[in-house]
Amino acid sequence: MKIETYKVRVQTEGYGDIxxxxxxxxxxxxxxxxxxxxxxxFVIGSTAGLTTVEYEPGLVQDLKDFFERLAPQDQYYxxxxxxxxGNGFSHVRASLLKPSLTVPIVDHELVLGTWQQVVxxxxxxxxxxxxVLLQVMGI
Amino acid sequence: MKIETYKVRVQTEGYGDIxxxxxxxxxxxxxxxxxxxxxxxFVIGSTAGLTTVEYEPGLVQDLKDFFERLAPQDQYYxxxxxxxxGNGFSHVRASLLKPSLTVPIVDHELVLGTWQQVVxxxxxxxxxxxxVLLQVMGI
Amino acid sequence: MKIETYKVRVQTEGYGDIxxxxxxxxxxxxxxxxxxxxxxxFVIGSTAGLTTVEYEPGLVQDLKDFFERLAPQDQYYxxxxxxxxGNGFSHVRASLLKPSLTVPIVDHELVLGTWQQVVxxxxxxxxxxxxVLLQVMGI
Numbered sequence: 507m508k509i510e511t512y513k514v515r516v517q518t519e520g521y522g523d524i525x526x527x528x529x530x531x532x533x534x535x536x537x538x539x540x541x542x543x544x545x546x547x548f549v550i551g552s553t554a555g556l557t558t559v560e561y562e563p564g565l566v567q568d569l570k571d572f573f574e575r576l577a578p579q580d581q582y583y584x585x586x587x588x589x590x591x592g593n594g595f596s597h598v599r600a601s602l603l604k605p606s607l608t609v610p611i612v613d614h615e616l617v618l619g620t621w622q623q624v625v626x627x628x629x630x631x632x633x634x635x636x637x638v639l640l641q642v643m644g645i
Numbered sequence: 646m647k648i649e650t651y652k653v654r655v656q657t658e659g660y661g662d663i664x665x666x667x668x669x670x671x672x673x674x675x676x677x678x679x680x681x682x683x684x685x686x687f688v689i690g691s692t693a694g695l696t697t698v699e700y701e702p703g704l705v706q707d708l709k710d711f712f713e714r715l716a717p718q719d720q721y722y723x724x725x726x727x728x729x730x731g732n733g734f735s736h737v738r739a740s741l742l743k744p745s746l747t748v749p750i751v752d753h754e755l756v757l758g759t760w761q762q763v764v765x766x767x768x769x770x771x772x773x774x775x776x777v778l779l780q781v782m783g784i
Numbered sequence: 785m786k787i788e789t790y791k792v793r794v795q796t797e798g799y800g801d802i803x804x805x806x807x808x809x810x811x812x813x814x815x816x817x818x819x820x821x822x823x824x825x826f827v828i829g830s831t832a833g834l835t836t837v838e839y840e841p842g843l844v845q846d847l848k849d850f851f852e853r854l855a856p857q858d859q860y861y862x863x864x865x866x867x868x869x870g871n872g873f874s875h876v877r878a879s880l881l882k883p884s885l886t887v888p889i890v891d892h893e894l895v896l897g898t899w900q901q902v903v904x905x906x907x908x909x910x911x912x913x914x915x916v917l918l919q920v921m922g923i
Contacts, residue, residue, distance in 0.1 A: 511888065544782065558740065560736055564723035564728075568724055568733055568737055569740060583842065584849075585840070585842040588842040589842075597838055597846070598843075598850050601836065602880075605836050606885055607743065617689065622691040639895055645646060681787050697879065698875065703864065704863045707861045710862075741880075748826060749917050751917075756828065760829075782921070
């Protein structure tokens with residue numbers, strides 16, 4: 507059994523900025539030593555999350571709009587009393603979406619649909635340098 | 646260490662149609678070669694998701710109603726500008742719920758509560774033939 | 785390859801009660817035999833979920849408020865017709881948040897941000913004794 511840990515670094519703009527991690531993820535899986543197993547993506551930090559989406563400009567905007575309706579930025583958050591950094595909405599959205607995503611690997615490939623990309627959504631209220639761990643486990 | 650990959654095929658009706666994957670999942674885990682480890686369910690495609698629920702008709706309806714309130718079908722989605730296929734709401738709901746679910750295996754069984762079933766929710770706006778990968782890893 | 789399964793027991797108050805599982809999780813991972821791999825937390829039952837959050841009192845309150853807006857307790861749920869136990873809102877919230885969370889382990893530590901804790905949220909409408917499985921897999 508092999509375990510490989512990669513660091514995927516992403517410079518984001520925050521405010522629901524969405525980045526496609528699929529090309530770098532697939533490249534790591536293809537060149538790595540695991541033929542069958544699973545890949546776990548995990549974003550370090552509590553104001554970003556991971557999921558899959560058909561990565562096209564319309565849906566990128568739809569997801570931003572959706573999270574803004576769900577947990578509006580201009581609403582009052584008690585988090586403000588602790589840090590006064592104005593990103594309560596970012597934390598709530600990130601906890602809902604969660605920082606982890608596991609994708610099966612079959613024959614040296616992440617098994618995804620044609621229109622299904624692995625994405626990082628950064629909910630913070632400022633640009634961030636993000637580190638996503640990609641951990642590959644299998645045989 | 647062993648890895649087994651099963652394909653669970655489901656014919657859905659779309660529109661929040663919910664299918665219980667537990668019986669087929671448990672059967673595969675019981676007859677397979679992994680005694681302790683984990684099972685990762687992953688639905689291929691970007692308009693469906695996986696979770697657990699007490700699978701009874703009331704909650705099945707409640708979940709449909711809930712997702713309709715959360716991301717209404719009749720709202721405008723920018724996804725429409727790209728494909729004109731009317732399923733922006735399906736993509737947004739699926740990205741929120743996510744395509745992946747990992748359940749521990751102890752002693753040849755998925756460890757679930759009595760009232761906790763693994764379900765596929767198909768959010769698309771038409772019937773679909775879905776393929777859910779069930780990947781079992783362990784010893 | 786090693787697999788270790790721990791049971792983390794938590795007495796909750798229900799109603800969105802949030803518990804930090806990080807100290808017990810880290811302690812198990814540090815003293816266990818897996819140096820690199822992953823930890824899957826899984827809560828048994830269909831009225832609780834797992835995620836990460838910056839565990840501070842403001843955000844704990846914000847998450848409670850958020851889930852109350854998302855799936856209000858005093859709304860009608862069809863689940864009531866089945867069991868008459870008043871916790872339809874608990875089930876819907878738990879299915880949305882999901883019972884599973886996977887965190888990479890690097891060098892005998894759960895890889896988390898400084899302000900990122902693994903938490904159990906109990907959505908039920910009464911105090912519960914919860915069992916969270918922590919399954920560690922790796923080398």
